[in-house]
Structure formats: structure tokens, C-alpha cells
Amino acid sequence: MLADSGFEASHETSSPTDIVVVNTCGFIGDAKEESVNTILEQVEAKNLGHIKELYVMGCLSERYRQDLQKELPEVDRFYGKFDWTSLVTDLTRRHPGAISYDRVITTPSHHAYLKIAEGCNRFCAFCAIPLITGRYKSRPIEEIEEEVRTLVARGVKEFNVIAQDLSGYGQDLYGELKLPALVDRLADIDGVKWIRLHYAYPTEFPRGLLDVMARRENVCTYLDIALQHISDNVLNNMRRHISADETRSLLAEMRRKVPGIHIRTTLMVGFPGETDEDFNELLDFVKEQRFERMGAFAYCEEDDTFAARNYTDNVPEDVKQERLDRLMALQEEISMEIQQEKVGKTLEVVIDREEDDFYIARTQWDSPEVDPEVLVKKTRELQPGMFCNVLITEAMPFELIAIPE
Numbered sequence: 001m002l003a004d005s006g007f008e009a010s011h012e013t014s015s016p017t018d019i020v021v022v023n024t025c026g027f028i029g030d031a032k033e034e035s036v037n038t039i040l041e042q043v044e045a046k047n048l049g050h051i052k053e054l055y056v057m058g059c060l061s062e063r064y065r066q067d068l069q070k071e072l073p074e075v076d077r078f079y080g081k082f083d084w085t086s087l088v089t090d091l092t093r094r095h096p097g098a099i100s101y102d103r104v105i106t107t108p109s110h111h112a113y114l115k116i117a118e119g120c121n122r123f124c125a126f127c128a129i130p131l132i133t134g135r136y137k138s139r140p141i142e143e144i145e146e147e148v149r150t151l152v153a154r155g156v157k158e159f160n161v162i163a164q165d166l167s168g169y170g171q172d173l174y175g176e177l178k179l180p181a182l183v184d185r186l187a188d189i190d191g192v193k194w195i196r197l198h199y200a201y202p203t204e205f206p207r208g209l210l211d212v213m214a215r216r217e218n219v220c221t222y223l224d225i226a227l228q229h230i231s232d233n234v235l236n237n238m239r240r241h242i243s244a245d246e247t248r249s250l251l252a253e254m255r256r257k258v259p260g261i262h263i264r265t266t267l268m269v270g271f272p273g274e275t276d277e278d279f280n281e282l283l284d285f286v287k288e289q290r291f292e293r294m295g296a297f298a299y300c301e302e303d304d305t306f307a308a309r310n311y312t313d314n315v316p317e318d319v320k321q322e323r324l325d326r327l328m329a330l331q332e333e334i335s336m337e338i339q340q341e342k343v344g345k346t347l348e349v350v351i352d353r354e355e356d357d358f359y360i361a362r363t364q365w366d367s368p369e370v371d372p373e374v375l376v377k378k379t380r381e382l383q384p385g386m387f388c389n390v391l392i393t394e395a396m397p398f399e400l401i402a403i404p405e
Contacts, residue, residue: 024038057080057081062132107368112151117165118164119137120135124238124239136168138171153191157191157194158193167200167203203240225263227265227266228266231244234271237307239306244281267282267327269297274315336397339398348388351382351387358376
């Protein structure tokens with residue numbers, strides 16, 4: 001969109017630039033803090049004359065625009081989460097150019113994120129996303145297919161499919177869950193090498209998706225599904241509408257129908273009312289399930305959510321941190337064991353970039369920026385965007401070492 005309006009767009013560039021757009025997140029406390037710190041860094045750069053114009057948009061701006069305008073007058077303008085068109089229109093007025101809107105890829109040219117829906121209807125007790133994004137809105141299948149074909153023509157081979165709630169895709173538009181049908185149709189498009197799925201919701205998960213994953217070679221055997229907890233007490237208070245038994249049954253079906261699937265999940269500690277017994281149940285669950293990929297965070301009260309209105313944030317911060325540290329230490333041990341199992345195996349990887357001593361690559365089970373990377377020794381010349389087989393020779397908790405075959 002920006003490039004086709006006469007601007008050169010880049011992501012987190014270190015090169016000199018006149019205009020900076022900060023796209024913020026307002027989901028959890030850490031993300032909000034990171035967003036504010038990034039804005040402050042750019043305000044300082046503007047005050048020093050390193051940049052000329054500064055714009056802020058995204059979830060944080062959508063939710064706290066008036067407060068931010070008062071506190072940060074150096075920002076030229078704040079926009080909401082969905083105001084890309086307004087931003088581009090304002091920029092083209094200040095910097096006349098040919099106004100036509102199209103997507104620019106700021107990731108490496110061989111992979112792209114593909115958003116299939118916006119919003120969420122789940123209203124979990126802790127979550128502000130429905131308050132920021134509004135009700136669930138699916139994109140039409142044909143529109144998504146056309147975007148993928150366009151991106152393939154530009155050289156994109158890997159698509160990371162995202163939504164705040166993948167599981168609900170299609171219900172609003174077609175009257176039924178359509179994620180399996182959508183993924184099946186995307187897998188038919190020539191040039192699509194990998195499709196990776198992010199942010200499924202366990203309640204009302206479309207089980208037919210597992211059949212598609214097992215059947216289609218270009219659908220990665222990887223699923224990001226946020227489970228949050230396993231204690232029925234905590235799940236009920238979180239308003240997750242799923243039980244511990246139902247969660248285990250779903251995970252067992254995933255592993256039965258999709259052999260070798262790598263499951264990424266997110267868990268939360270310190271939710272109001274979480275007892276030592278609840279937390280120990282969560283630890284036992286992680287030991288039992290041995291998630292290939294896992295992230296976790298401590299509960300942080302979000303304004304206007306059900307939890308903020310109805311619960312007392314009664315788990316002390318030091319207890320939250322201690323639980324988080326224990327959980328992540330356990331996961332590091334599990335990750336090391338799972339990584340070690342890959343030593344001696346030949347795996348297909350995609351080369352993301354070149355560094356001094358290694359090519360940096362990923363397997364089908366590694367989402368960009370959040371999952372482990374494969375450090376490929378430079379025994380022969382490889383290029384970013386290339387898919388190749390490598391032999392895994394060493395393992396670390398969050399990295400693998402390999403040589404090209």
C-alpha cells in the first residue's frame with residue numbers, strides 16, 4: 001500500500017528514514033510496555049532530528065488514543081488498528097504520489113503472513129482483544145485465494161495463516177466453520193510450498209482440519225493453539241468453555257490423526273484465584289503433554305475485561321514470576337529433549353538469511369521469530385528463500401546445528 005503510493009516501506013530498518021510508523025500491540029502488559037518504549041525511542045529520534053515525521057497506529061492507539069495524544073504531542077498523528085487507508089491518504093497528501101493501494105511484504109520475500117479474519121467473539125475473561133478489534137469478521141475465501149496467488153507471483157512460498165481465532169473462520173460468513181475447506185483450497189494453489197497455522201482456539205475446534213493437515217504435503221504439521229491452562233477451576237474462571245478432559249481428548253486426537261505434529265501453545269500463570277494446586281496441575285500437564293513449542297506469561301489485568309470487573313488480582317507478583325520461571329524452566333528441559341531427538345535426521349529447511357558463520361534456516365515446525373532456528377554450516381553456497389535438505393548434527397534447547405546434504 002505504501003510502496004504503491006510512492007513510498008519505500010521497510011520493517012525495523014537501520015537505514016536513515018524520514019517517516020516512521022509504529023504499529024502497536026495492546027494485548028498484554030509486556031506488549032503495551034514494548035509499544036510505548038518503541039514510541040518513546042522514535043520521539044527521541046525525532047527530537048534529535050533523525051526522523052521528520054512520526055505516526056502511531058494499531059491496538060494500543062485504538063484503545064488509548066486520547067491518553068497518548070495528551071502524553072506524546074511529538075507524534076504527528078495517531079490512527080486506530082484498521083486505519084491504514086487513512087494513514088496512506090494523509091501521507092500522500094503531504095507527499096504527493098500515485099495513489100493506489102496494494103500490499104507490501106516487509107518480511108523476507110519468500111514468506112508472508114496471511115490474515116484470514118479479524119476480531120473475536122470468545123470474550124475470555126482476561127482478554128481485551130474483542131474490545132479492541134470488535135466482533136469476528138471472516139474474509140471471503142475467494143479474496144484470500146486471490147491474495148495468495150498474487151503473493152506467489154511475487155516469489156512468496158511460505159504462508160503463515162493468522163487470525164485472533166482461526167477456529168471460528170467462516171461461521172459468520174457462511175454459517176459453518178470453513179477453516180478446513182479454506183486450507184485445502186490454498187494448498188491447491190501452485191507455488192505454495194508451506195502453509196502454517198497460527199492461533200487456533202480449542203473450543204469448537206474444526207476437527208476436519210486435522211484430516212487436511214495429514215493429507216496435504218504443503219500444510220505444515222504444526223499448529224499454534226493457545227490452551228492457557230488445564231485446571232478446570234482456572235479454565236472456568238477464565239471463561240474458556242472447555243474442560244481439562246476435553247482439552248486432553250483434543251490433543252490426543254491431534255497426535256493420532258497427524259503423526260509428528262508439533263504443537264505450539266501459550267499458557268498463563270497467576271490468573272485470579274489460581275492456587276498452588278492449580279499451578280501444580282499445570283506443571284504436571286506440561287510434563288505429560290511435552291509440547292514441542294510453548295510460551296507462557298503471567299496474568300496482567302486488562303482494563304474493562306470481565307476479569308478486571310469481577311475478580312481481584314490476588315496472586316502476588318512475586319508468586320506469578322516464580323511460577324512463570326518454574327514453568328519455563330520445565331519447558332526448556334522438554335525442548336532440549338525434543339531437539340536432541342532430531343540429531344542425525346535429515347530435515348527440509350528454508351534459508352531465511354545469511355550471517356557470518358551460518359545460514360539461518362527453519363524447518364516446517366518453526367514459525368518465524370518465535371520458534372527455534374537451524375544454523376546451517378557454510379559448506380556450500382545457499383541463498384535466502386531456498387528450500388534444501390540438511391543433516392542435523394547438534395542440538396540446543398532453541399537452536400539446531402546442521403550441514404547441507
